[in-house]
Amino acid sequence: MSFVLSQGTRPFPSTPSDTSSTPLFSDQSGHEQVDNSPSSQSSGILNVNNGSSDHMQRYLVVSKIDEIFAKMIDVLADGGDALVIPYRRSSQGEGGVLRFPGSSVNEAVKFTRMMRIMELARQALMSGRIISKRNIYYQDPDLFDNQRNVNELVDSLALTLGVAASKGLIAGSLTLTMKDDTVVSCMFDQDPGETIPPASMIKEIHFGDARWVLVVEKEGKGYADLATLEFLNLVHSTQPFMPILGVFDSDPHGIHIMRTYKYGSPRLSHEENARVPGLRWIGVKLEDVLRAGVSASEEDGSQSSLGESSQSSQSSQSSFGQFSQGSQDSALFGKQITKAAVYDESLLTKMAQSIIYCLAAKGGELDDEEKEQLGEIQTMLLLNVKAEIQAIDNMGDLSDWLDEKIGVA
Incomplete structure (x- = not known):
């Protein structure tokens, strides 16, 4: 990492x-402390504890x-x-x-x-x-x-x-x-x-x-x-x-x-x-990979089902739907996106349960980040697919993708 x-x-x-x-x-006991003077409090300095x-x-x-x-x-x-x-x-x-x-x-x-x-x-x-x-x-x-x-x-x-x-x-x-x-x-x-x-x-x-x-x-x-x-x-x-x-x-x-x-x-x-x-x-999220695949297909003049899906609708849902309906034979599938294994499904299910348990413990609603995570997990379970970071670079330009993502973060 x-x-x-x-x-x-x-x-x-x-x-x-x-x-x-x-x-x-360090204080007199030798433990690490934070400089709590007025000039440093605004820095949000972490109290580093160097214990035994x-x-x-x-x-x-x-x-x-x-x-x-x-x-x-x-x-x-x-x-x-x-x-x-x-x-x-x-x-x-x-x-x-x-x-x-x-x-x-x-x-x-x-x-x-x-x-x-x-x-x-x-x-x-x-x-x-x-x-x-x-x-x-x-x-x-x-x-x-x-x-x-x-x-x-x-x-x-x-x-x-x-x-x-x-x-x-x-x-x-x-x-x-x-x-x-x-x-x-x-x-x-x-x-x-x-x-x-x-x-x-x-x-x-x-x-x-x-x-x-x-x-x-x-x-x-x-x-x-x-x-x-x-x-x-x-x-x-x-x-x-x-x-x-x-x-x-x-x-x-x-x-x-x-x-x-x-x-x-x-x-x-x-x-x-x-x-x-x-x-x-x-x-990287499945939506990013699918859209990158659509763009790559359009640039190559491809008439794949993913390309047809993107022409009829620009929404990520249409891309997901078309993919799940039989794009396994497309040039994209098997190269940039692979099928999820049984242990992948097990891990996804456990993470979804963990998010739901946290919701129950809090007694409230999921925040936006948790909703996004749960949505991505559900999409992977629905489509039974996964992809690596390299998929973005293989189908386009990872640097351009990063510039776009960092710019709106």
Whole structure:
């Protein structure tokens, strides 16, 4: 999951000039507090609570690294044949090991790189510093050879130690000042973007000329991690007038991921800052894909049923109706729009029930956003179809579509 901060395409309500930097300070107990002076209250600065749980997690990871090193020392003391580092490449895969001496030169090099990464990670954890994957690479570029090697090994180490590697990436007009006074630039010169750090480690946020935030479900990242949710919550709290816009796949999981961003996840219910209530869902929706398909067919001179439907009516309902009546043989179906699976229907039904349960709990009516979500869920169930973000680009121009959506958001 990644998101972009940009200066946008149209003016939004201005915020006080002092919100370009978000100052935080520590009270006598050492806990993070908000600068509540009159000049900062208008900024909507979030109260970042850096409690004991962060320290416990840090030392737990340190103890696991120390355990690996201790076993190596025991092997050397006992005259063992090989040093071993536990190694997992995916959350689903079985655990393996890296050995030194290894079965090949490549394994020996990988072992050495992992040793160096564990050393740097331990130093950072003990000092309370943030160290990014890019920082790790520049600590020893001759050893690591390229950034990709670092990225893969850090992710594998996170899996091995049972801690979550940050999945969120950020690029845009934003600069972060960390508590150790290191500065992280999120400008677009980083490919694919800067890893989002834990919000509890951020001292200041410099928004530059950012005018909106675009959250994009991409890179196979799926559901947002805690660091991403808390960071977006921090941005929304410190800049409440800055729109946070979301683009997700037009499928059950896309809607579910969007709702997780906006309303939070049940498994993170104890984390009050792990949601982004100000998120605006701008797409992708089935209506967008169907209309893009209609436009593409008309440009090609196609006489498909979708094209005929659009000529008789410009409403989205006519497009939906014509599609459901037999457009499965059209050029659009099977390429940009696919049939929903049984598990998709199950997830859609559960989300619809969740919205209805919330309505009953509130004892009132659904708001406009909830009505839109429920309507999209019902449409997917009715048509039994789904689509990805890429469908818009395949049938037209995703940039033009984004310009239009951001302009009216």
